Amino acid sequence: MDLLSESKNPRFKNETSSPVTPTAATTNSTITGTTPPNRYENQKRRDWNTFCQYLRNHRPPLSLALCSGAHVLEFLHYLDQFGKTKVHNQNCPFFGLPNPPAPCPCPLRQAWGSLDALIGRLRAAFEENGGNPESNPFGARAVRIYLRDVRDFQSKARGVSYEKKRKRPKPKIGANATTTATAATT
Numbered sequence: 581m582d583l584l585s586e587s588k589n590p591r592f593k594n595e596t597s598s599p600v601t602p603t604a605a606t607t608n609s610t611i612t613g614t615t616p617p618n619r620y621e622n623q624k625r626r627d628w629n630t631f632c633q634y635l636r637n638h639r640p641p642l643s644l645a646l647c648s649g650a651h652v653l654e655f656l657h658y659l660d661q662f663g664k665t666k667v668h669n670q671n672c673p674f675f676g677l678p679n680p681p682a683p684c685p686c687p688l689r690q691a692w693g694s695l696d697a698l699i700g701r702l703r704a705a706f707e708e709n710g711g712n713p714e715s716n717p718f719g720a721r722a723v724r725i726y727l728r729d730v731r732d733f734q735s736k737a738r739g740v741s742y743e744k745k746r747k748r749p750k751p752k753i754g755a756n757a758t759t760t761a762t763a764a765t766t
């Protein structure tokens with residue numbers, strides 16, 4: 581279950597050295613367009629398999645056709661337990677400090693950049709696997725709002741702005757890539 585740590589490294593190259601440090605967030609925002617299509621496709625397939633596995637283990641049982649934005653949010657919360665990004669609580673003395681001077685008990689979460697890229701890949705995979713674009717749960721309004729809130733909160737909690745130098749990947753691999761690119765918009 582390390583799909584996110586795996587997925588992060590090729591896309592956010594600067595982060596490979598120390599993904600756990602709070603400063604890693606500054607590099608998260610830079611989504612380069614350099615990811616080779618094969619790598620993207622492989623990652624997308626792995627992410628899709630992970631999500632299908634999650635559905636199979638879901639209690640009560642959940643089929644893809646019944647999957648809604650709320651279930652996607654459930655999935656993202658589930659992934660947070662594997663997160664490596666320190667996100668300070670509002671009452672933590674280090675809230676808003678990019679380089680805290682000492683450890684604190686605040687939780688580790690998935691970084692916004694990882695979640696945003698993941699949702700883009702799953703959104704494309706859903707339609708490639710026969711899902712109806714009209715009811716794509718990964719494009720649900722609730723998911724977009726959630727991602728925006730995560731971005732805003734993580735940027736406040738860690739004293740970094742996700743707005744600076746944010747580049748969108750150019751769609752390189754045909755029509756499906758456009759869904760990914762639009763998923764990154766708010």
Ligand SMILES: [Zn+2]
Binds near residue numbers: 669672675686
């Ligand atoms: Zn803290």
